[in-house]
Amino acid sequence: DSGVTQTPKHLITATGQRVTLRCSPRSGDLSVYWYQQSLDQGLQFLIQYYNGEERAKGNILERFSAQQFPDLHSELNLSSLELGDSALYFCASSVDGTGDYEQYFGPGTRLTVT
Amino acid sequence: KNQVEQSPQSLIILEGKNCTLQCNYTVSPFSNLRWYKQDTGRGPVSLTIMTFSENTKSNGRYTATLDADTKQSSLHITASQLSDSASYICVVSRRGEKLTFGTGTRLTIIP
Secondary structure, eight states: OOSOEEEOSEEEEOTTOOEEEEEEOOTTOOEEEEEEEOTTOOOEEEEEEETTEEEEEOSOOTTEEEEEOTTSOEEEEEOSOOGGGOEEEEEEEESSSSSOSOOEEOOOEEEEEO | OOOEEEEOSEEEEETTOOEEEEEEEOOSSEEEEEEEEEOTTSOOEEEEEEETTOOEEEETTEEEEEETTTTEEEEEEOSOOGGGOEEEEEEEEETTSOEEEOOOEEEEEEO
Protein backbone atom coordinates (compact mmCIF):
# COMPACT_ATOMS: atom_id res chain seq x y z
CA ASP A 1 0.00 0.00 0.00
CA SER A 2 1.60 3.26 -1.19
CA GLY A 3 -0.51 5.49 1.04
CA VAL A 4 -2.01 7.26 -1.99
CA THR A 5 -5.74 6.75 -2.38
CA GLN A 6 -7.83 7.21 -5.48
CA THR A 7 -11.58 7.11 -5.94
CA PRO A 8 -13.52 5.71 -7.60
CA LYS A 9 -11.77 2.47 -8.61
CA HIS A 10 -13.93 2.05 -11.68
CA LEU A 11 -16.05 4.48 -13.65
CA ILE A 12 -18.26 3.73 -16.63
CA THR A 13 -19.85 6.63 -18.44
CA ALA A 14 -21.11 7.70 -21.85
CA THR A 15 -19.53 9.89 -24.49
CA GLY A 16 -20.09 13.58 -23.93
CA GLN A 17 -20.32 13.23 -20.16
CA ARG A 18 -18.15 14.76 -17.46
CA VAL A 19 -16.45 12.91 -14.58
CA THR A 20 -14.28 13.80 -11.62
CA LEU A 21 -11.47 11.61 -10.32
CA ARG A 22 -10.18 12.14 -6.81
CA CYS A 23 -6.75 11.60 -5.28
CA SER A 24 -5.49 11.89 -1.72
CA PRO A 25 -1.70 12.03 -1.44
CA ARG A 26 0.44 10.34 1.21
CA SER A 27 0.55 12.14 4.51
CA GLY A 28 3.20 14.85 4.30
CA ASP A 29 3.49 14.88 0.52
CA LEU A 30 2.89 18.27 -1.07
CA SER A 31 3.04 17.35 -4.74
CA VAL A 32 0.45 15.48 -6.79
CA TYR A 33 0.93 14.19 -10.32
CA TRP A 34 -1.71 12.85 -12.71
CA TYR A 35 -0.97 10.26 -15.39
CA GLN A 36 -2.99 8.56 -18.10
CA GLN A 37 -2.30 5.02 -19.26
CA SER A 38 -4.24 3.74 -22.25
CA LEU A 39 -4.42 0.03 -23.01
CA ASP A 40 -0.95 -1.42 -23.51
CA GLN A 41 0.55 2.07 -23.58
CA GLY A 42 3.12 3.76 -21.39
CA LEU A 43 2.33 6.28 -18.71
CA GLN A 44 1.59 9.75 -20.06
CA PHE A 45 2.14 12.66 -17.71
CA LEU A 46 -0.83 15.01 -17.58
CA ILE A 47 -0.27 17.62 -14.89
CA GLN A 48 1.47 18.31 -11.59
CA TYR A 49 0.41 20.38 -8.59
CA TYR A 50 2.59 21.45 -5.71
CA ASN A 51 1.05 22.83 -2.53
CA GLY A 52 -2.05 24.02 -4.34
CA GLU A 53 -0.35 25.56 -7.35
CA GLU A 54 0.05 24.14 -10.86
CA ARG A 55 3.75 23.23 -11.28
CA ALA A 56 4.03 21.47 -14.63
CA LYS A 57 1.84 20.55 -17.54
CA GLY A 58 2.23 17.58 -19.84
CA ASN A 59 0.02 16.17 -22.55
CA ILE A 60 -3.22 17.30 -20.98
CA LEU A 61 -6.15 18.00 -23.27
CA GLU A 62 -8.10 21.25 -22.97
CA ARG A 63 -11.16 19.18 -22.04
CA PHE A 64 -9.30 18.04 -18.92
CA SER A 65 -8.57 20.17 -15.89
CA ALA A 66 -7.29 19.60 -12.38
CA GLN A 67 -6.89 21.34 -9.09
CA GLN A 68 -5.32 20.76 -5.71
CA PHE A 69 -7.21 21.86 -2.63
CA PRO A 70 -5.92 23.34 0.65
CA ASP A 71 -6.04 19.90 2.30
CA LEU A 72 -3.76 18.76 -0.59
CA HIS A 73 -6.18 16.33 -2.16
CA SER A 74 -6.54 16.72 -5.90
CA GLU A 75 -9.27 16.26 -8.47
CA LEU A 76 -8.97 15.60 -12.18
CA ASN A 77 -11.98 16.70 -14.20
CA LEU A 78 -12.60 15.15 -17.60
CA SER A 79 -15.34 16.65 -19.76
CA SER A 80 -16.91 16.05 -23.17
CA LEU A 81 -15.65 12.50 -22.87
CA GLU A 82 -14.70 10.56 -25.97
CA LEU A 83 -14.16 6.83 -26.48
CA GLY A 84 -10.42 7.45 -26.66
CA ASP A 85 -10.41 8.79 -23.10
CA SER A 86 -10.96 5.26 -21.82
CA ALA A 87 -7.84 4.51 -19.79
CA LEU A 88 -6.34 4.00 -16.38
CA TYR A 89 -5.73 7.28 -14.59
CA PHE A 90 -3.06 7.27 -11.92
CA CYS A 91 -2.27 9.80 -9.29
CA ALA A 92 1.15 9.93 -7.65
CA SER A 93 2.48 12.01 -4.80
CA SER A 94 5.90 13.08 -3.62
CA VAL A 95 7.29 15.13 -0.79
CA ASP A 96 8.35 18.01 -3.01
CA GLY A 97 7.89 19.18 -6.56
CA THR A 98 11.40 18.95 -7.97
CA GLY A 99 11.20 15.43 -9.35
CA ASP A 100 14.21 14.45 -7.26
CA TYR A 101 12.24 12.48 -4.73
CA GLU A 102 10.32 9.26 -4.92
CA GLN A 103 6.85 9.30 -6.46
CA TYR A 104 4.31 7.00 -4.88
CA PHE A 105 1.50 5.86 -7.14
CA GLY A 106 -2.09 5.21 -6.21
CA PRO A 107 -4.07 2.16 -7.36
CA GLY A 108 -5.62 4.05 -10.27
CA THR A 109 -9.10 4.76 -11.56
CA ARG A 110 -10.21 2.76 -14.57
CA LEU A 111 -12.40 4.91 -16.80
CA THR A 112 -14.51 3.30 -19.49
CA VAL A 113 -16.32 5.56 -21.93
CA THR A 114 -19.08 3.84 -23.92
CA LYS B 1 14.38 15.54 -27.63
CA ASN B 2 14.49 13.87 -24.21
CA GLN B 3 13.73 10.20 -24.64
CA VAL B 4 13.88 6.94 -22.75
CA GLU B 5 14.03 3.71 -24.76
CA GLN B 6 13.72 0.25 -23.27
CA SER B 7 14.55 -3.16 -24.64
CA PRO B 8 13.40 -5.75 -25.15
CA GLN B 9 9.74 -4.80 -25.54
CA SER B 10 8.76 -8.17 -24.09
CA LEU B 11 10.56 -11.13 -22.60
CA ILE B 12 9.53 -14.63 -21.58
CA ILE B 13 11.78 -16.69 -19.31
CA LEU B 14 11.54 -19.82 -17.20
CA GLU B 15 11.03 -19.55 -13.47
CA GLY B 16 14.34 -19.56 -11.65
CA LYS B 17 16.32 -18.04 -14.52
CA ASN B 18 18.00 -14.63 -14.49
CA CYS B 19 17.30 -11.82 -16.92
CA THR B 20 18.48 -8.32 -17.74
CA LEU B 21 16.39 -5.43 -19.01
CA GLN B 22 17.93 -2.45 -20.76
CA CYS B 23 17.24 1.28 -20.72
CA ASN B 24 18.90 3.94 -22.89
CA TYR B 25 18.15 7.59 -22.39
CA THR B 26 18.96 10.95 -23.94
CA VAL B 27 17.57 13.07 -21.10
CA SER B 28 20.00 15.80 -20.17
CA PRO B 29 20.96 17.20 -17.76
CA PHE B 30 20.36 14.07 -15.76
CA SER B 31 19.07 14.11 -12.20
CA ASN B 32 18.08 10.55 -11.38
CA LEU B 33 16.95 7.28 -12.91
CA ARG B 34 14.27 5.02 -11.51
CA TRP B 35 13.00 1.56 -12.21
CA TYR B 36 9.37 0.77 -11.49
CA LYS B 37 7.49 -2.52 -11.49
CA GLN B 38 3.89 -2.38 -12.66
CA ASP B 39 1.55 -5.33 -12.28
CA THR B 40 -1.27 -5.39 -14.81
CA GLY B 41 -3.97 -2.88 -13.89
CA ARG B 42 -2.10 -1.62 -10.82
CA GLY B 43 -0.05 1.43 -10.00
CA PRO B 44 3.73 1.33 -10.54
CA VAL B 45 5.88 0.49 -7.54
CA SER B 46 9.39 1.82 -7.18
CA LEU B 47 12.25 -0.69 -7.24
CA THR B 48 15.30 1.60 -7.25
CA ILE B 49 16.24 5.24 -7.69
CA MET B 50 19.80 6.19 -8.62
CA THR B 51 21.53 9.54 -8.85
CA PHE B 52 24.36 10.51 -11.15
CA SER B 53 27.04 9.31 -8.74
CA GLU B 54 25.60 5.83 -8.18
CA ASN B 55 26.68 2.93 -10.39
CA THR B 56 24.64 0.13 -8.87
CA LYS B 57 21.78 -0.32 -6.47
CA SER B 58 20.09 -3.46 -5.23
CA ASN B 59 16.65 -4.22 -3.88
CA GLY B 60 16.45 -7.89 -3.01
CA ARG B 61 16.70 -9.91 -6.22
CA TYR B 62 16.64 -6.72 -8.31
CA THR B 63 19.92 -4.97 -9.16
CA ALA B 64 20.04 -1.81 -11.22
CA THR B 65 23.19 -0.43 -12.83
CA LEU B 66 23.80 3.00 -14.27
CA ASP B 67 26.45 4.25 -16.69
CA ALA B 68 25.92 8.00 -16.87
CA ASP B 69 28.67 8.38 -19.50
CA THR B 70 26.96 6.14 -22.03
CA LYS B 71 23.48 7.02 -20.71
CA GLN B 72 22.55 3.40 -20.16
CA SER B 73 20.95 1.53 -17.31
CA SER B 74 20.06 -2.09 -16.78
CA LEU B 75 17.84 -3.98 -14.36
CA HIS B 76 18.99 -7.49 -13.50
CA ILE B 77 16.55 -9.93 -11.94
CA THR B 78 18.04 -12.94 -10.22
CA ALA B 79 16.33 -16.30 -9.70
CA SER B 80 13.05 -15.12 -11.22
CA GLN B 81 9.74 -15.98 -9.59
CA LEU B 82 6.24 -16.14 -11.04
CA SER B 83 5.41 -12.95 -9.14
CA ASP B 84 8.04 -11.10 -11.18
CA SER B 85 5.69 -11.20 -14.17
CA ALA B 86 4.95 -7.53 -14.76
CA SER B 87 5.96 -4.50 -16.79
CA TYR B 88 9.22 -2.83 -15.81
CA ILE B 89 9.44 0.86 -16.51
CA CYS B 90 12.58 2.99 -16.67
CA VAL B 91 12.04 6.64 -15.73
CA VAL B 92 14.55 9.46 -16.04
CA SER B 93 14.38 12.83 -14.37
CA ARG B 94 15.86 16.19 -15.31
CA ARG B 95 16.39 18.32 -12.26
CA GLY B 96 13.27 20.22 -11.36
CA GLU B 97 11.30 18.89 -14.32
CA LYS B 98 8.73 16.25 -15.03
CA LEU B 99 9.80 12.66 -15.38
CA THR B 100 10.32 11.00 -18.76
CA PHE B 101 8.91 7.48 -18.87
CA GLY B 102 10.02 4.61 -21.04
CA THR B 103 7.33 2.43 -22.59
CA GLY B 104 8.38 -0.53 -20.48
CA THR B 105 9.45 -4.15 -20.87
CA ARG B 106 6.73 -6.72 -20.34
CA LEU B 107 8.25 -9.70 -18.51
CA THR B 108 6.50 -13.06 -18.31
CA ILE B 109 7.81 -15.82 -16.07
CA ILE B 110 6.62 -19.30 -16.96
CA PRO B 111 6.76 -22.31 -14.62
